[in-house]
Amino acid sequence: MNKEVEDLNKEYEKLRTDAENLFAAMERQTASLNDEKARTELSRGIKTNKDTYNQTLAKTSEAIGE
DSSP states (O other): OHHHHHHHHHHHHHHHHHHHHHHHHHHHHHHTOSOHHHHHHHHHHHHHHHHHHHHHHHHHHHHHTO
């Protein structure tokens, strides 16, 4: 059982890191857009999805006892 929890923790950390990198890349790409309207809309969408994902991660962390 302990091995399963360790594996879950490792997978959780990898997913968290991958998501952070993905959101950071999307934010950099969005910031470089010249079209202010598109930049604003994309930034808002990224923030909404990032917030939702972070809530999911928090629940996952709690569930696995992180």
